[in-house]
Amino acid sequence: xCPTDVGPPDFKTMLPDVIKxxxxxxxxxxILKPGVMKHVxxxxxxxxxxxxxxxxxxxxxxxxxLCNVADKYCDGHLRFTSRYNPEFLTxxxxxxxxxxxELNKLGLPVGGTGSGPGACLSNVIHTQGWIHCHGAxxxxxxxxxxxxxxxxxxFVGKKTLPAKTRLSLACCLNMCGAIHASDVxxxxxxxxxxxxxxxxxxxxxxxxxxxxxxxxxxIRRHPDPNIKxxxxxxxxxxxxxxxxxxxxxxxxxxAEGDGVAIFVGGKVSNARKPPMFSRVVxxxxxxxxxxxxxVVNTVKHIFEVYADNARMGERMGEWIxxxxxxxxxxxxxxxxxxxxxxxxxxxxxxxxxxxQFKWT
Amino acid sequence: xxxxxxxxDELEKGPWPSYVKELKRAAKxxxxxxxxxxxxxxxxxxxxTQWKHGGIVGVKGYGGGVIGRYVQNPEEFPNVAAFxxxxxxxxxxxxxxxxxxxxxxxxxxxxxxxMTNFHGSTGDIILLGCTTEELQPTxxxxxxxxxxxxxxxxxxxxxxxxxxxxxxxxxxxxxLGLIYDITKTYQMELHRPPYPYKTKIKASGCPNDxxxxxxxxxxxxxxxxxxxxxxxxxxxxxxxxxxxxxxxxVVAKCPTExxxxxxxxxxLTHPEDCVRCMHCINLMPKAIRPGVDTxxxxxxxxxxxxxHGAVLSTVLIPFIKVQPPYTEIKQLWEKIMEWWDENGKTRxxxxxLIDRMGMPAFLxxxxxxxxxxxxxxxxxxxxxxxx
Numbered sequence: 060x061c062p063t064d065v066g067p068p069d070f071k072t073m074l075p076d077v078i079k080x081x082x083x084x085x086x087x088x089x090i091l092k093p094g095v096m097k098h099v100x101x102x103x104x105x106x107x108x109x110x111x112x113x114x115x116x117x118x119x120x121x122x123x124x125l126c127n128v129a130d131k132y133c134d135g136h137l138r139f140t141s142r143y144n145p146e147f148l149t150x151x152x153x154x155x156x157x158x159x160x161e162l163n164k165l166g167l168p169v170g171g172t173g174s175g176p177g178a179c180l181s182n183v184i185h186t187q188g189w190i191h192c193h194g195a196x197x198x199x200x201x202x203x204x205x206x207x208x209x210x211x212x213x214f215v216g217k218k219t220l221p222a223k224t225r226l227s228l229a230c231c232l233n234m235c236g237a238i239h240a241s242d243v244x245x246x247x248x249x250x251x252x253x254x255x256x257x258x259x260x261x262x263x264x265x266x267x268x269x270x271x272x273x274x275x276x277x278i279r280r281h282p283d284p285n286i287k288x289x290x291x292x293x294x295x296x297x298x299x300x301x302x303x304x305x306x307x308x309x310x311x312x313x314a315e316g317d318g319v320a321i322f323v324g325g326k327v328s329n330a331r332k333p334p335m336f337s338r339v340v341x342x343x344x345x346x347x348x349x350x351x352x353x354v355v356n357t358v359k360h361i362f363e364v365y366a367d368n369a370r371m372g373e374r375m376g377e378w379i380x381x382x383x384x385x386x387x388x389x390x391x392x393x394x395x396x397x398x399x400x401x402x403x404x405x406x407x408x409x410x411x412x413x414x415q416f417k418w419t
Numbered sequence: 420x421x422x423x424x425x426x427x428d429e430l431e432k433g434p435w436p437s438y439v440k441e442l443k444r445a446a447k448x449x450x451x452x453x454x455x456x457x458x459x460x461x462x463x464x465x466x467x468t469q470w471k472h473g474g475i476v477g478v479k480g481y482g483g484g485v486i487g488r489y490v491q492n493p494e495e496f497p498n499v500a501a502f503x504x505x506x507x508x509x510x511x512x513x514x515x516x517x518x519x520x521x522x523x524x525x526x527x528x529x530x531x532x533x534m535t536n537f538h539g540s541t542g543d544i545i546l547l548g549c550t551t552e553e554l555q556p557t558x559x560x561x562x563x564x565x566x567x568x569x570x571x572x573x574x575x576x577x578x579x580x581x582x583x584x585x586x587x588x589x590x591x592x593x594x595l596g597l598i599y600d601i602t603k604t605y606q607m608e609l610h611r612p613p614y615p616y617k618t619k620i621k622a623s624g625c626p627n628d629x630x631x632x633x634x635x636x637x638x639x640x641x642x643x644x645x646x647x648x649x650x651x652x653x654x655x656x657x658x659x660x661x662x663x664x665x666x667x668x669v670v671a672k673c674p675t676e677x678x679x680x681x682x683x684x685x686x687l688t689h690p691e692d693c694v695r696c697m698h699c700i701n702l703m704p705k706a707i708r709p710g711v712d713t714x715x716x717x718x719x720x721x722x723x724x725x726x727h728g729a730v731l732s733t734v735l736i737p738f739i740k741v742q743p744p745y746t747e748i749k750q751l752w753e754k755i756m757e758w759w760d761e762n763g764k765t766r767x768x769x770x771x772l773i774d775r776m777g778m779p780a781f782l783x784x785x786x787x788x789x790x791x792x793x794x795x796x797x798x799x800x801x802x803x804x805x806x
Contacts, residue, residue: 061558061559061562061563062562062563063479063480063481063562063567063610064567064606064607064610065562065565065566065567066508066567066602066603066606067508067509067510067511067566067567067577067599067602068510068519068565068566069510069599070510070511070512070514070585070595070599072516073510073514073515073516073519074514074585078514078585078586082584082585083584083590083593084584085584085586085587085588085590086588086708087588087654087704087705087708088587088588088704089704089705098586098587098588106586108586112435112436113436113537114435114436114437114438114441115438115536115537115538116438116441116442116534116535116536116547117438117441117534117535117536117537118441118442118444118445118533118534118535119445119524119525119527119528119533119534119535120444120445120524120533121441121444122520122521122523122524122535122537123520123521123524125520126517126520126521129517130517135516135517135518136514136515136516136517137515137517137520138512138513138514138515138582138585139513139515139537139538140513140582140629141513141542141579141581141629141630141631143536143537143538145537148586166436166440167436168434168435168436174627174701175668175701175702176668184540185540186540187536189458189459189462189463189467189468189469189470190438190455190459190547191470191488191502191504191547191548192468192470193468193470193471193472193473193488194468194472195468198462198463200438201430201459201463204430204433204435204437204438204439205430205433207435208432208433208434208435211433211434211435214435229723232723232724232725233723233724233725234723234724234725234729235539235540235541235723238723239634239723239724239729240631240633240634240729240731268765271764271765272726272766274726274727299724299725299726300725301725301726301766303472304725304766305766307471307472307473310472312467312468313467314465314466314467315466317466317467325634327628327631327632327633327634328626328627328628328697329626329627329628329641329695329696329697330626330627330696330697330698330701331672331674331696331698332674334628334633334634334731336729336731346466348426348462348463348466349426349427349429349430349463350429350430371667371668372668372672372702403728404727404728405728
């Protein structure tokens with residue numbers, strides 16, 4: 060019988076010697092070039108980090124490739140960032156260029172660093188999508204690949220950004236990865252009410268639980284007592300999919316209706332302005348695999364307008380706050396459909412009570 | 420179904436590393452991934468997922484850590500008829516040695532699809548695609564080699580920490596040590612879902628919040644300090660000599676006008692106004708550092724949109740020292756969990772329960788004194804209780 064509840068390995072056993080020695084005693088760091096950092100400890104010890112991009116969905120051979128590089132140059136140690144980037148750590152400066160060369164040979168870009176003026180784009184936080192999820196309103200890995208092929212220069216630092224820019228993607232409103240505070244977020248959305256399977260409902264779901272799961276009270280018992288199922292009020296349903304999570308008989312997937320929305324201007328960092336939510340600026344774009352041109356072009360366009368117009372050091376949300384939403388829509392030439400005006404709980408917090416506008 | 424997958428193949432092209440290439444590497448060894456590529460092509464053609472809803476599977480003694488997954492058309496894609504996910508709890512800070520990584524890879528090639536996520540959104544290693552029969556042997560072998568499952572369902576999800584003191588000069592507390600300790604202490608809550616819904620703990624060592632604790636954890640710890648930031652004037656001069664525009668990029672962007680250039684020196688002229696936002700430190704890491712009286716702010720309630728809209732965590736404890744054995748922090752978390760467990764409805768996250776019952780009731784239940792740091796402003800309406 061195998062042991063249970065052993066917990067994860069102790070991280071201390073996974074640290075390279077230079078980190079064990081200088082744990083908690085780092086003094087400062089510098090970004091030497093895109094994807095390469097130097098950390099200096101109080102002791103004077105130096106630690107070089109090379110950060111690479113990864114598609115996140117990888118084979119075991121990909122991990123073994125990374126291990127080979129780490130064995131050769133990093134005494135068998137590596138780590139990953141919270142945004143899926145593998146990082147190679149070494150006290151030896153002379154190892155930096157060989158590591159970059161090996162990574163490039165593997166087809167991996169080096170970059171993704173920086174938070175201030177001239178920052179690179181970091182990797183895209185994203186979910187499973189059609190590769191593995193039953194509730195996905197869009198794909199994940201496919202759109203991310205299409206996006207990053209076009210935004211590649213921002214990751215490797217050939218093009219730079221006014222400040223840290225975090226791009227994220229979730230394939231439904233559950234938002235595994237909580238992407239609602241990203242500079243640009245792409246979110247899979249349904250636009251049709253659940254297609255109720257009355258047979259399945261009878262076999263698999265509790266009607267009161269299904270009705271109670273709906274945040275807008277759009278679900279009620281079927282008026283015909285002989286049908287042990289529910290009906291959905293089309294005027295109240297906003298396609299959140301919570302009912303589908305609790306009951307497999309309420310699928311929302313619809314080839315024509317499903318697509319993505321684009322949110323912008325969120326952040327989690329406290330630097331300068333407090334953390335803020337991303338806001339919807341495009342309520343719906345179609346799923347158009349494999350390259351999602353409408354989504355890729357819109358996101359790329361928003362990046363370009365931001366890069367051209369924001370002041371150095373300004374996050375996307377800070378730039379929008381300064382210039383005003385009316386100018387954001389003017390500069391990006393995005394339409395302002397009624398779906399952008401909130402009518403859910405706390406909607407009033409988003410309405411404007413002032414005569415202060417920006418007209419030019 | 421024919422074997423050609425032109426839409427998926429298209430994503431092998433382009434400069435960004437391709438997940439399709441990864442699928443094809445794994446497909447050389449695993450028939451399941453051959454089918455997985457066809458399933459992806461089908462979903463591209465039909466613009467819809469090809470996976471069924473859920474399915475309860477797991478390993479002996481555990482209620483979480485495995486997510487059941489079945490394909491909609493098993494007769495067409497028999498090798499992914501059952502294609503479950505295992506979440507494996509990562510080491511704090513996602514530090515590895517290659518021996519451990521190679522071990523996981525070997526176990527996964529032996530029992531599963533050879534496809535993984537390094538890592539999933541919450542932080543676990545995701546082993547993507549396992550038959551029902553192979554779940555237990557995979558777990559047994561992982562466990563033998565010192566790995567364990569992460570959270571799923573209505574349990575404590577795998578807690579995560581930023582790189583912290585491992586490689587960051589801004590770590591105001593030992594994020595890695597705290598998260599490892601918490602993860603080991605609450606193995607029961609992590610493996611056997613006891614709660615109304617999922618719950619998350621995340622620790623970031625400074626207000627930059629690299630693990631997005633404030634956006635996605637019910638219990639968020641974010642490093643801060645109470646004394647003044649430290650400025651090294653020699654290093655300030657170095658920045659100035661390199662023509663770094665301190666006035667425009669640093670001083671002018673201080674949100675509270677607390678810092679000024681005085682005769683070439685960068686001075687915290689209004690320390691009482693500094694809100695410890697990290698801006699000046701971020702831009703001049705060689706010259707400016709957090710203070711030495713460090714600890715954490717504890718905030719509660721963050722969550723994604725489901726059900727009543729997204730929530731950012733809000734302040735519960737403005738400052739707490741974070742030192743082993745972390746008793747005060749654990750007791751606070753346990754009290755919060757008890758109140759939530761007692762009062763929460765199914766699929767009601769902590770923030771939604773606080774909204775339903777009221778923040779004052781929450782504070783009373785967990786015995787935390789109210790303080791002005793908890794709010795942006797006091798209430799504007801006259802409707803308060805005295806009972």
